[in-house]
Amino acid sequence: MAPRIASPEEIRKRKACLVLPFLDREVDFPLPFVPVSHLLNIPPHQNLQVIFHKNDPLEASFSLIGVDAAIANAFRRILIAEIPSLAIEFVFIHNNTSVIHDEVLSHRLGLVPLKGSLDGINWMTWFRMPQEGEEDSASVASDHNTIVLKLNAECTKNPNASPDEEDPTVLYNNAHVYARDIVFEPVGRQTTFFSGPDGEIQPSNPDILLAKLRPGQKIDIEMHCIKGIGQDHAKFSPVATASYRLLPDIQITRPILGDDAVKFANCFPPGVIGIEHVTADEAEQKGTGYEGHKGEKKAVVVDPFKDTVSRECLRHEEFKDKVKLGRIRDHFIFNIESVGQFNSDLLFIESVKVLRLKCARLKRNVAALADMTDINPV
Incomplete structure (x- = not known):
C-alpha cells in the first residue's frame, strides 16, 4: 500500500512549532516532516534555498531554507571550530621590561586576529609539534608552514612635549603599543604569496592595545604563526560568532x-x-x-x-x-561575524567544503567497512 501524501497545508503546519506563553515549555514537541523517507539513498534537497539579507566583509546574514536542523547545526559548528585559520602559536620574548608578565603578554598576542593573502594562507601547510627524538619535515619551521612576526617597541620621553602636558601619549614616544606595531617579516617563498598592502600578514584590527610603556621600558618579541582550527584553540576560530535562529511565524486567527x-x-x-x-x-x-x-x-x-x-x-x-506564535522548522536565519581573516560570506562556502570532505571521508570508510564485511562475514 502506497504511503499517504500529506497536503501542502498539513506540511506547512508541521513545519511550524508553536510558541507557548509559559517559559518552562517554549515550543511544542517537534513533529517530523511529512512525507518522511527513511531510505539511505535520500535524493538531494530540491527545495533548498540560500537567500542573503546582508553581505558585508565582516558580517553576513542569510536564510538557509529547506534543510534539517542537524545540517544547519553542522554548518554552525564547522564555522566555529573546523575552518583552518592563521594565529600566533609561538612567542619568543627577547626582552620585556613592561609591567605585563611574559605569559599574559603572550596570551594577548595569540588572540590578535590576523589577515593576509588568502592564496598564501591556503598555500601554507600544517605545522605539527615534533615528538621527542622525531625529525619530520612537518615538525620543522619553514617558509611553507610558519609566518614570522616581530614586535619591537621602546618608550622614551618626548623632548618637544609641553611641561604642562598630562597625556602620556604626548609626553612619551611609544607610550601605547598597538597591534599595528607588529611587523611581518617574509621568509623564502612568502615574498611571492604575501605581498602588497593587503597581501601581507597583519592584524585585522590595528587599534588593539597590547601594552602600555613608560620611559625605560622595552618590548622585543619574535612570534611564529601557524595554521590551526578552533577545535584546538579559540584563537584559531575565524568567526567572532556564528549563530542561527528559526524564522518566526505569526498567525492572526x-x-x-x-x-x-x-x-x-x-x-x-x-x-x-x-x-x-x-x-x-x-x-x-x-x-x-x-x-x-x-x-x-x-x-x-x-x-x-x-x-x-x-x-x-x-x-x-x-x-x-486571536494570535498564534511559532517558528518555521526548516527556515534558519544565519548570522556570521568574521574576525577579518576571511570575508563573512566566504566563511559559509568554506564550511560547505569542510562538510563535503567529511561526507566523502565517511563514504570511503563505509565502503571499506562493507568490503571487510564481505570478506569476513560476521
Missing part, C-alpha cells in the same frame, strides 16, 4: 481591531505588525469577523523576520485565542 490593533502592534518590534483599515469588501463578507467594521483599524502581519518572539502579546487577555 481572529481580527484585532481598533485600539487593540495599536496595542498589538506595540507588543512587537517596529515593522513586524502593520496597521491597515478594514475595506468595504471585507466588511461585507460574512464569517471574516470584519462585518460592520468598515474603516476601522486592523492589525496585519507585515514582516515576521524582524520579530524576536518575546511572547509579549500572549500576556494580554484581550489577545487570547
Whole structure:
C-alpha cells in the first residue's frame, strides 16, 4: 500500500512549532516532516534555498531554507571550530621590561586576529609539534608552514612635549603599543604569496592595545604563526560568532481591531505588525469577523523576520485565542561575524567544503567497512 501524501497545508503546519506563553515549555514537541523517507539513498534537497539579507566583509546574514536542523547545526559548528585559520602559536620574548608578565603578554598576542593573502594562507601547510627524538619535515619551521612576526617597541620621553602636558601619549614616544606595531617579516617563498598592502600578514584590527610603556621600558618579541582550527584553540576560530535562529511565524486567527490593533502592534518590534483599515469588501463578507467594521483599524502581519518572539502579546487577555506564535522548522536565519581573516560570506562556502570532505571521508570508510564485511562475514 502506497504511503499517504500529506497536503501542502498539513506540511506547512508541521513545519511550524508553536510558541507557548509559559517559559518552562517554549515550543511544542517537534513533529517530523511529512512525507518522511527513511531510505539511505535520500535524493538531494530540491527545495533548498540560500537567500542573503546582508553581505558585508565582516558580517553576513542569510536564510538557509529547506534543510534539517542537524545540517544547519553542522554548518554552525564547522564555522566555529573546523575552518583552518592563521594565529600566533609561538612567542619568543627577547626582552620585556613592561609591567605585563611574559605569559599574559603572550596570551594577548595569540588572540590578535590576523589577515593576509588568502592564496598564501591556503598555500601554507600544517605545522605539527615534533615528538621527542622525531625529525619530520612537518615538525620543522619553514617558509611553507610558519609566518614570522616581530614586535619591537621602546618608550622614551618626548623632548618637544609641553611641561604642562598630562597625556602620556604626548609626553612619551611609544607610550601605547598597538597591534599595528607588529611587523611581518617574509621568509623564502612568502615574498611571492604575501605581498602588497593587503597581501601581507597583519592584524585585522590595528587599534588593539597590547601594552602600555613608560620611559625605560622595552618590548622585543619574535612570534611564529601557524595554521590551526578552533577545535584546538579559540584563537584559531575565524568567526567572532556564528549563530542561527528559526524564522518566526505569526498567525492572526481572529481580527484585532481598533485600539487593540495599536496595542498589538506595540507588543512587537517596529515593522513586524502593520496597521491597515478594514475595506468595504471585507466588511461585507460574512464569517471574516470584519462585518460592520468598515474603516476601522486592523492589525496585519507585515514582516515576521524582524520579530524576536518575546511572547509579549500572549500576556494580554484581550489577545487570547486571536494570535498564534511559532517558528518555521526548516527556515534558519544565519548570522556570521568574521574576525577579518576571511570575508563573512566566504566563511559559509568554506564550511560547505569542510562538510563535503567529511561526507566523502565517511563514504570511503563505509565502503571499506562493507568490503571487510564481505570478506569476513560476521
